[in-house]
Amino acid sequence: MTHRFTDRTALVTGAGSGIGRAVALAFAAEGAQVVVAGRRREPLDETVALIEQAGGKALAVTADVTRSADIQALVDATVDRFGSLDVAVNNAGVLEAGGRPVADVPEDAWRRMLDINVTGVLLALQAEVRRMRTQPGGGAIVNIASRIGVHGRIPGTTAYAATKAAVSILTRGAALDHIADGVRINAVSPGASATPMSLRPGETEADRAERMKTDVPLGRVSTVKEIAAAVLYLASDDAASVVGADLVVDGGSTA
Numbered sequence: 546m547t548h549r550f551t552d553r554t555a556l557v558t559g560a561g562s563g564i565g566r567a568v569a570l571a572f573a574a575e576g577a578q579v580v581v582a583g584r585r586r587e588p589l590d591e592t593v594a595l596i597e598q599a600g601g602k603a604l605a606v607t608a609d610v611t612r613s614a615d616i617q618a619l620v621d622a623t624v625d626r627f628g629s630l631d632v633a634v635n636n637a638g639v640l641e642a643g644g645r646p647v648a649d650v651p652e653d654a655w656r657r658m659l660d661i662n663v664t665g666v667l668l669a670l671q672a673e674v675r676r677m678r679t680q681p682g683g684g685a686i687v688n689i690a691s692r693i694g695v696h697g698r699i700p701g702t703t704a705y706a707a708t709k710a711a712v713s714i715l716t717r718g719a720a721l722d723h724i725a726d727g728v729r730i731n732a733v734s735p736g737a738s739a740t741p742m743s744l745r746p747g748e749t750e751a752d753r754a755e756r757m758k759t760d761v762p763l764g765r766v767s768t769v770k771e772i773a774a775a776v777l778y779l780a781s782d783d784a785a786s787v788v789g790a791d792l793v794v795d796g797g798s799t800a
């Protein structure tokens with residue numbers, strides 16, 4: 546096992562479940578001290594327990610990414626506890642109104658997705674960059690977008706896809722704005738991954754596995770570990786010259 550993040554501090558939003566938890570565990574396994582954030586305390590405590598059982602160090606902080614005061618408090622708590630913020634992964638996100646064509650997407654669902662998926666990433670980027678640009682080593686940020694933001698071809702997901710396309714363009718522009726500050730910003734765009742979010746309304750995991758055989762060239766969903774591996778690469782010194790990239794991990798769906 547390589548240890549690319551020894552003595553570094555990584556912050557992961559939405560780390561109480563799914564991809565965010567896998568990312569937090571992967572950073573801890575490679576030596577990072579990890580701060581895990583989300584709205585609900587219990588799943589965050591479970592992530593911390595998993596990290597500590599494996600011999601790592603972690604801190605849970607409840608925060609709603611749509612509130613700038615929460616995000617600033619999260620960054621402050623990270624630095625207070627571990628002394629720096631070297632890596633941040635803006636992963637928190639929601640998919641609502643799945644299965645509905647655009648005309649039937651409720652306004653409140655649209656506004657929630659914009660608020661969490663787009664404003665949440667913007668506010669986090671702002672607070673993270675403000676801290677990282679004061680540190681000698683700068684920092685690395687990875688936003689979680691989606692391959693669904695690359696095209697509008699998946700029925701019933703257009704509103705969500707629009708928010709994820711916004712994350713991709715926010716990533717590219719912010720990367721250029723802040724590379725001179727010593728902050729590298731990139732995105733990972735997962736395709737269908739092994740969490741409940743990729744289940745269609747009423748679909749079981751077995752149904753999804755059957756659908757993947759034809760929907761995805763690879764023939765299956767990506768595992769959360771596979772998504773985490775891409776995030777760790779972009780956050781690591783191996784990717785020192787990778788700036789503003791959007792790394793698609795989707796089993797060939799957008800190839």
Ligand SMILES: NC(=O)c1ccc[n+]([C@@H]2O[C@H](COP(=O)([O-])OP(=O)(O)OC[C@H]3O[C@@H](n4cnc5c(N)ncnc54)[C@H](OP(=O)(O)O)[C@@H]3O)[C@@H](O)[C@H]2O)c1
Nearest residue numbers: 559562563564583584585609610637638737738740742743
């Ligand atoms: N699974 C896929 O197939 C797939 C594909 C492409 C992209 N993605 C993206 O990958 C990311 C993770 O998805 P996932 O599948 O792992 O879903 P998930 O298990 O539902 O994880 C989402 C996490 O975000 C947190 N969260 C939601 N709203 C928040 C808020 N306002 N403030 C702070 N935390 C918030 C949730 O915790 P709380 O509810 O406790 O806050 C939860 O832990 C999302 O951005 C998603 O859009 C997923």
